Amino acid sequence: MVKVDLSHAKLNEDVLSYQSEVSRIHRMIHDKTGKGSDYVGWVDWANTYDKEEFARILDCAKRIQDQAEVLLVCGIGGSYLGARAAIDMMTNPYGKKDLEIIYVGNTFSSTAVVRILDYIKDKEVACNVISKSGTTTETALAFRLIRQFMEEKYGETEAARRIYATTDAKNGLLKPLADKKGYETFVIPDDIGGRFSVITPVGLLPIAAAGIDINALMDGVKDATHDYNTDDLTTNAAYVYGVTRRILEKQGKSVEMFVSYEPHLVFLAEWWKQLFGESEGKEDKGLLPASVNFSTDLHSMGQFVQEGTKNLFETVIRVVNPIEDMVFPSDEGDLDQLNYLEGKSLNWVNEKAFEGTLEAHEITGNVPNVIIEIEKVDAYTFGYLVYFFFKALAMSVYMLDVNPFDQPGVEVYKRNMFRLLGKTK
Amino acid sequence: MVKVDLSHAKLNEDVLSYQSEVSRIHRMIHDKTGKGSDYVGWVDWANTYDKEEFARILDCAKRIQDQAEVLLVCGIGGSYLGARAAIDMMTNPYGKKDLEIIYVGNTFSSTAVVRILDYIKDKEVACNVISKSGTTTETALAFRLIRQFMEEKYGETEAARRIYATTDAKNGLLKPLADKKGYETFVIPDDIGGRFSVITPVGLLPIAAAGIDINALMDGVKDATHDYNTDDLTTNAAYVYGVTRRILEKQGKSVEMFVSYEPHLVFLAEWWKQLFGESEGKEDKGLLPASVNFSTDLHSMGQFVQEGTKNLFETVIRVVNPIEDMVFPSDEGDLDQLNYLEGKSLNWVNEKAFEGTLEAHEITGNVPNVIIEIEKVDAYTFGYLVYFFFKALAMSVYMLDVNPFDQPGVEVYKRNMFRLLGKTK
Numbered sequence: 001m002v003k004v005d006l007s008h009a010k011l012n013e014d015v016l017s018y019q020s021e022v023s024r025i026h027r028m029i030h031d032k033t034g035k036g037s038d039y040v041g042w043v044d045w046a047n048t049y050d051k052e053e054f055a056r057i058l059d060c061a062k063r064i065q066d067q068a069e070v071l072l073v074c075g076i077g078g079s080y081l082g083a084r085a086a087i088d089m090m091t092n093p094y095g096k097k098d099l100e101i102i103y104v105g106n107t108f109s110s111t112a113v114v115r116i117l118d119y120i121k122d123k124e125v126a127c128n129v130i131s132k133s134g135t136t137t138e139t140a141l142a143f144r145l146i147r148q149f150m151e152e153k154y155g156e157t158e159a160a161r162r163i164y165a166t167t168d169a170k171n172g173l174l175k176p177l178a179d180k181k182g183y184e185t186f187v188i189p190d191d192i193g194g195r196f197s198v199i200t201p202v203g204l205l206p207i208a209a210a211g212i213d214i215n216a217l218m219d220g221v222k223d224a225t226h227d228y229n230t231d232d233l234t235t236n237a238a239y240v241y242g243v244t245r246r247i248l249e250k251q252g253k254s255v256e257m258f259v260s261y262e263p264h265l266v267f268l269a270e271w272w273k274q275l276f277g278e279s280e281g282k283e284d285k286g287l288l289p290a291s292v293n294f295s296t297d298l299h300s301m302g303q304f305v306q307e308g309t310k311n312l313f314e315t316v317i318r319v320v321n322p323i324e325d326m327v328f329p330s331d332e333g334d335l336d337q338l339n340y341l342e343g344k345s346l347n348w349v350n351e352k353a354f355e356g357t358l359e360a361h362e363i364t365g366n367v368p369n370v371i372i373e374i375e376k377v378d379a380y381t382f383g384y385l386v387y388f389f390f391k392a393l394a395m396s397v398y399m400l401d402v403n404p405f406d407q408p409g410v411e412v413y414k415r416n417m418f419r420l421l422g423k424t425k
Numbered sequence: 426m427v428k429v430d431l432s433h434a435k436l437n438e439d440v441l442s443y444q445s446e447v448s449r450i451h452r453m454i455h456d457k458t459g460k461g462s463d464y465v466g467w468v469d470w471a472n473t474y475d476k477e478e479f480a481r482i483l484d485c486a487k488r489i490q491d492q493a494e495v496l497l498v499c500g501i502g503g504s505y506l507g508a509r510a511a512i513d514m515m516t517n518p519y520g521k522k523d524l525e526i527i528y529v530g531n532t533f534s535s536t537a538v539v540r541i542l543d544y545i546k547d548k549e550v551a552c553n554v555i556s557k558s559g560t561t562t563e564t565a566l567a568f569r570l571i572r573q574f575m576e577e578k579y580g581e582t583e584a585a586r587r588i589y590a591t592t593d594a595k596n597g598l599l600k601p602l603a604d605k606k607g608y609e610t611f612v613i614p615d616d617i618g619g620r621f622s623v624i625t626p627v628g629l630l631p632i633a634a635a636g637i638d639i640n641a642l643m644d645g646v647k648d649a650t651h652d653y654n655t656d657d658l659t660t661n662a663a664y665v666y667g668v669t670r671r672i673l674e675k676q677g678k679s680v681e682m683f684v685s686y687e688p689h690l691v692f693l694a695e696w697w698k699q700l701f702g703e704s705e706g707k708e709d710k711g712l713l714p715a716s717v718n719f720s721t722d723l724h725s726m727g728q729f730v731q732e733g734t735k736n737l738f739e740t741v742i743r744v745v746n747p748i749e750d751m752v753f754p755s756d757e758g759d760l761d762q763l764n765y766l767e768g769k770s771l772n773w774v775n776e777k778a779f780e781g782t783l784e785a786h787e788i789t790g791n792v793p794n795v796i797i798e799i800e801k802v803d804a805y806t807f808g809y810l811v812y813f814f815f816k817a818l819a820m821s822v823y824m825l826d827v828n829p830f831d832q833p834g835v836e837v838y839k840r841n842m843f844r845l846l847g848k849t850k
Contacts, residue, residue, distance in 0.1 A: 076720075076721065076724045077724025078725075081725060092540050093540070094540050094541060094543070094544035095544050106721045106724075107688055107718075107720060107721050108686070108771060108774050108775035108778050109686065109687045109689075109747070109771075109775060110747045110749055110750040110751060110770065110772040110775060111687060111689060111747045111748040111749040112687070112688050113749075114749035114750065114771075115517050115518070115519050117751075118519070118520075119519035119520050135762070136724075137763075137774075138724075140761045140763055141753065141763060141771075141774070143761070144754070144756055144761055145753075145754070148754060173761055173762060174761075176760065180760065195725075254679065254680075254734055254736045255679075255713060255736070261533070261534065262534045262536060262537070263534055263537050264534075264536060264537070270725065273725055273726060274724075274725030274726070277725065277726050277729035277733065278725060278726075278728040278729065280729075280733070281728045281729025281730075281732055281733025281734070282728070282732045282733065283732065284732070284733065284734060284735055285733065286729060286733040286734050287734070288680060288715070288729060288733065288736060288737060289726075290713070290715045293532075295532060295563060295838075296501065296531045296532050296563075298835065298838055299501045299502025299563075299619075299699075299835065300502055300506060300620075300695065300698055300702065300703060301698060301699070301702050301703075301714075302834065302838065303702060303703040303706045303832045303833075303834040303835050304702040304703065304705075304706025304711060304713060304834075305706075306706075306834030306838075307706055307707045307708065307833070307834035308702065308705070308706025308707065308710065308713065308834075309679055309706070309710060309712070309713060311679045311736070312713060322534070322536050323536040324536040324538075324540060325535040325536075325539065326535060326538070326539050326542075328569075328570075329569070329570070329573060331569055331573065335598065335601065335602040335605065336559065336565045336568070336569055336598055336599075336602060337850065338562075338565055338566060340846070340847060340848055340849065341566070341846065344846075346533060346534075346535035346538055346566075347535040349533050349562075349846065350533035350534060350535060352842050352845040352846050353533050353838070353842050355841070355845055356838045356839070356840075356842030356843075357838040357841070357842070359838075359841045360837040360840075361838075364837050365834070365837070408732070409727065409728040409729075409730075409731030409732035409733075409790070410724065410728050412731055412789050412790070413720075413723055413727065413778070413782040413785040413786075415781075415785075416780070416781030416782070416784045416785050417777050417778050417781030418781075420781050421765070421766065421769075421777050422765060423765055424765065425762065
């Protein structure tokens with residue numbers, strides 16, 4: 001399902017020489033004996049999740065599609081990035097949709113908030129507010145504005161039928177508010193952190209509402225759970241990728257640049273950046289995650305990758321079969337001199353751009369390239385791929401002797417901001 | 426107009442100690458004696474540009490608005506990033522627009538191309554194709570498809586009235602094609618490279634079509650041209666920023682992270698990344714440009730900036746006055762415990778996020794922060810700001826003893842790709 005190709009990675013060491021360390025860490029992950037092991041609920045989630053709640057997600061997704069023209073997904077960080085990655089990957093951004101998804105509660109920008117409130121004034125809306133504690137300020141602030149708007153527009157009872165809260169099972173501020181108002185609620189598990197939550201109701205409700213098959217998505221997670229439950233580096237591609245990152249870091253790289261060749265994968269890169277950056281950016285360690293979309297950004301960032309400071313390696317996600325394709329037509333007179341491409345498919349051209357770039361960066365530019373290949377973009381593959389990345393990062397970050405599952409640094413700006421805002425409780 | 430605040434930049438050296446080097450390079454830029462000085466047409470462009478052509482741009486922008494529901498801006502790299510940065514900054518992304526702008530010709534993704542062709546089928550369209558040589562494959566390929574679509578839809582005569590070509594004055598493939606077909610054409614000057622071309626017809630036609638005041642934009646460029654025509658580091662903020670980047674590099678940083686607090690500045694960051702990355706990423710040198718949008722990305726990349734590898738500094742663009750603002754309302758019962766913000770403006774909250782983050786990153790995280798402050802987001806400020814960045818980068822890159830104005834590395838992937846595509850001429 002997911003292939004890792006290291007033949008362009010310029011490794012000075014054999015990945016297999018890490019087998020004993022990998023075996024030790026594999027046991028740590030599965031025996032829950034490593035740092036932060038209260039948060040490895042994702043490891044076997046595909047076999048343990050609440051089927052009754054999953055059925056409710058499917059029901060509510062249908063209800064949202066019936067109720068609304070616009071679904072406001074109100075959350076920040078892990079509470080929206082996974083859903084947005086999946087929805088951007090698997091839906092067409094152009095043209096009128098039965099249900100438009102707008103991501104809110106992820107910024108303090110007054111301009112963004114005012115514009116969205118203005119835009120939804122005459123729309124039929126539903127809202128999925130996603131916050132474990134209910135105290136994340138960006139999300140809580142936007143949700144107050146949306147809730148007041150919806151209660152004024154629909155009255156309190158109908159507004160409550162259109163608001164869905166994904167939150168802690170019992171603690172925090174959002175759960176009691178939801179209970180008091182009578183919202184349908186979904187649970188964010190205690191042992192799965194935000195950046196792993198795309199496979200929980202956090203991601204699944206918006207993804208299902210967008211019309212994506214979450215049964216297939218969870219089948220992908222389940223199959224990956226099975227396939228990557230081995231410490232054997234000759235078969236576990238996730239661990240191979242996890243080890244490779246550390247080898248390249250030892251070779252002097254401090255930046256990992258995630259590359260895709262499809263615009264609909266831009267938010268998969270954003271999701272990946274949180275997953276890896278937030279998991280390993282601690283104790284002055286870790287690879288800085290960055291991203292580009294080729295060939296678009298070959299005309300902006302390409303020069304730097306080709307000839308600039310040698311501080312980075314590229315991790316390229318390659319999709320074998322595109323969602324759409326067409327044959328390039330002939331043109332009379334050939335004034336643009338492109339008739340040599342007549343009869344070729346556009347995706348074939350994109351493939352040649354990938355191959356030409358790989359050669360340029362690896363051989364001429366001396367930049368290591370790790371290739372991650374998937375067959376196609378669909379819900380099953382998405383589920384499989386996210387689990388591949390989860391397992392890869394657990395291995396990779398434990399190799400740094402860092403807790404992959406906390407994010408203590410995120411609190412620092414919040415403490416300062418609360419002091420400046422005059423928050424007293 | 427543009428203030429640079431170094432009080433959080435943690436510099437070990439005094440910027441003013443670079444005065445003699447700055448004076449020497451300032452003369453190089455203005456006397457056209459530095460590397461690549463055939464490409465410094467932007468330096469005095471605000472005083473030399475063709476006023477008759479500018480008037481035609483205004484006319485054509487109006488004509489496009491009358492003709493079309495959708496303007497297809499067909500270009501890649503510098504041929505679309507500047508326009509997109511300006512248009513994203515100054516227009517509201519939500520709701521139906523009189524003229525929708527779609528950026529095409531910047532990818533080989535078959536999925537993206539097919540979806541756009543399908544979307545525009547029933548729309549009234551116009552196209553601005555932007556390519557100096559006419560041989561940039563992404564753009565030429567998309568333009569053939571769009572041209573054929575438009576000729577079929579409108580007939581050749583009416584299609585020609587809806588297609589505008591911005592290209593070389595006489596050389597290349599696009600100019601003869603445009604002349605033969607009878608397109609209105611605009612000139613890409615020989616002495617201004619793609620990443621500086623937002624102040625030429627390349628940027629100005631789409632920006633004007635989007636309803637933005639390009640007279641004000643050029644006024645901003647002109648005033649900046651005057652204000653930054655001095656080598657005095659006590660008054661030239663552009664040079665101060667240019668020098669600061671090099672000092673931080675000497676202090677061990679290899680990544681410059683561009684930070685904004687407004688979602689509508691995301692593409693300003695993309696434009697900035699091309700400008701700096703493509704100008705200095707040569708001879709194994711240069712700062713890798715990266716970008717984040719806060720507070721959104723504090724919940725994804727924030728952890729890494731706060732506590733990860735210390736390979737980066739932040740350059741924060743701060744907008745004093747937002748485009749839109751509102752007062753945060755009270756709520757009965759205060760179930761979300763946000764009543765302490767009652768009566769505050771949302772932008773005030775965003776300001777506190779900025780201040781709290783600055784303190785967190787600078788003091789707790791030990792990450793240098795360079796602050797670039799602008800009063801507001803409008804056409805005049807945009808023009809002023811882009812010239813600020815032009816002048817800053819010329820200084821900064823000449824300090825590396827690198828030609829800031831070529832991009833030899835971009836050709837490598839193209840050569841490989843053409844070989845793989847079987848192109849023979």
